Structure formats: structure tokens, C-alpha cells
Amino acid sequence: MSQQRPYVVGNWKMHGTRAMLAEARAIDRAGQRHPKVEVAIAPPFTLIHAARKEAEQIGIGAQDCHPVDGGAHTGDISAAMLADAGASFVIVGHSERRSNHGESNELVRAKAESARKAGLGVILCVGESEAERDAGRAEEVVCGQLEASAPQGAGMVEKLSVAYEPVWAIGTGRVPSNADIEAMHRAIRARLQAIYGAEGDDIRILYGGSVKAENAADILGVPEVGGALVGGASLTAESFYGIIRAASGENVD
Numbered sequence: 221m222s223q224q225r226p227y228v229v230g231n232w233k234m235h236g237t238r239a240m241l242a243e244a245r246a247i248d249r250a251g252q253r254h255p256k257v258e259v260a261i262a263p264p265f266t267l268i269h270a271a272r273k274e275a276e277q278i279g280i281g282a283q284d285c286h287p288v289d290g291g292a293h294t295g296d297i298s299a300a301m302l303a304d305a306g307a308s309f310v311i312v313g314h315s316e317r318r319s320n321h322g323e324s325n326e327l328v329r330a331k332a333e334s335a336r337k338a339g340l341g342v343i344l345c346v347g348e349s350e351a352e353r354d355a356g357r358a359e360e361v362v363c364g365q366l367e368a369s370a371p372q373g374a375g376m377v378e379k380l381s382v383a384y385e386p387v388w389a390i391g392t393g394r395v396p397s398n399a400d401i402e403a404m405h406r407a408i409r410a411r412l413q414a415i416y417g418a419e420g421d422d423i424r425i426l427y428g429g430s431v432k433a434e435n436a437a438d439i440l441g442v443p444e445v446g447g448a449l450v451g452g453a454s455l456t457a458e459s460f461y462g463i464i465r466a467a468s469g470e471n472v473d
């Protein structure tokens with residue numbers, strides 16, 4: 221089992237103008253106070269460069285990238301451009317990209333591979349819908365997504381994390397039971413080992429979906445949970461700080 225630091229990542233989604241750089245600075249200070257936790261944020265593309273300059277220590281990443289390096293792709297951003305802007309990682313396959321933009325597993329895999337080739341870390345998101353869970357198909361769906369969207373080839377496992385984000389838990393205030401989180405993370409671990417062999421042992425598996433200061437310690441204590449991908453509660457340093465503290469093992473009453 222991996223001894224890596226818990227990885228706590230804020231996904232700012234389509235929130236944030238330059239005024240929010242003050243939050244990035246405050247999150248950076250919180251990260252510096254808790255070196256046992258690896259803290260990162262993924263602001264919108266427009267803030268990556270400025271956030272990298274403002275924050276000294278935390279990771280700064282992106283929420284998506286295009287699978288090719290450059291060319292006639294109006295409105296798109298390549299992994300190489302993200303690295304040039306100061307990003308160190310990118311989230312791929314978020315359920316909002318999969319549903320709002322019709323992203324297939326194959327496309328997600330191509331994005332992950334291009335990100336790794338550009339030297340970026342990758343957070344690959346997978347997760348079932350409520351209907352799929354109710355039908356008893358959650359593990360089958362998640363492992364199928366993983367199998368088809370995991371990057372393949374030399375150097376892909378390094379800096380790869382997986383985020384298990386049940387679609388029905390994102391932004392809803394609902395979270396699976398600890399037993400369900402553990403079962404899914406164990407299934408993901410087994411699938412990662414099947415895909416990558418022993419290298420699959422050390423890939424961090426984050427949980428995402430309505431993580432807050434109040435439930436973070438509980439969720440982060442579940443076996444095989446290596447961190448959290450956090451949406452709403454990462455938008456202010458105050459709310460995100462509670463999660464960082466919980467990940468560091470501090471009490472957050």
C-alpha cells in the first residue's frame with residue numbers, strides 16, 4: 221500500500237475571475253502550514269498563469285485539455301500550452317465534460333496520454349450515475365470507464381491519479397456510505413493492478429462528490445482513499461482549509 225501524502229485538489233469549475241486570486245494565495249498559505257498534505261487547485265484556464273505566480277507551493281492545474289498538441293481547433297487548449305502557462309496537472313474525464321461535451325472514454329484516454337507526454341500529472345475521473353447504481357451496475361460501469369480511458373504506454377502511470385466521483389454525489393450534498401466508497405475504491409485498485417501490474421499499487425485514488433470540512437476526515441479515513449477532489453468547498457480558502465486540516469489529521473470541529 222502506498223505511503224504517499226493525501227492529495228487534496230480543488231476543482232474550481234467555471235468559477236473565478238482575478239479577484240479570486242486572493243483565495244488561491246490563502247489556499248497556498250494553508251498548504252504551506254500542512255506539508256503532510258499535497259494541496260492543489262484547478263482554476264479556469266484564464267487564471268492558471270496568474271495563480272501559478274501567486275501561489276508558491278501548491279499545485280496549479282487545469283480542468284481539461286485537447287488531445288493534440290496544436291492546430292486548427294478553435295477554442296481548445298493543448299496540454300503543452302497548459303504546461304507553458306504553469307500548470308503541473310490536468311483533470312480529464314470529469315463527469316461534467318463527459319455529459320456536457322459528450323466525451324467518450326476513448327477521447328478521455330487520448331487527453332490523458334497527451335497530458336502525460338507533455339509532462340503533466342493526470343487526474344482521471346470516473347463515476348456512475350444514480351440509475352446505474354440503483355441497477356446494481358456501479359462497479360461494472362466505473363471499471364469499464366477505467367479500462368477504456370486509462371492512459372496506455374511508457375511513462376503513463378507516473379503522476380497518474382484516479383478520482384472516483386459518483387455523478388449523483390457531485391454538488392448534491394449526498395455521499396455514498398463509507399462501505400460503498402471502500403468497495404468501489406478496492407474495485408478500482410484491482411482494476412488498476414490488472415491494467416498496470418504492480419505499478420497500479422501506488423496510483424492514488426481520490427474520492428470526489430460533496431466533500432466538505434464536516435465529512436472529510438470520515439471519508440479520507442476510508443481504506444484506499446488517497447485524497448479528495450473537491451468542487452464547491454474549494455472555492456473559498458476558509459471552506460477548503462477545513463478539508464486540508466482533516467487530511468492532515470487535525471481535528472476540525
Ligand code: PEP
Nearest residue numbers: 390391428429430451452
Ligand atoms: C467535482 O465536481 O469534482 C466535485 C467533487 O464537486 P462537489 O465537491 O461540489 O460535489
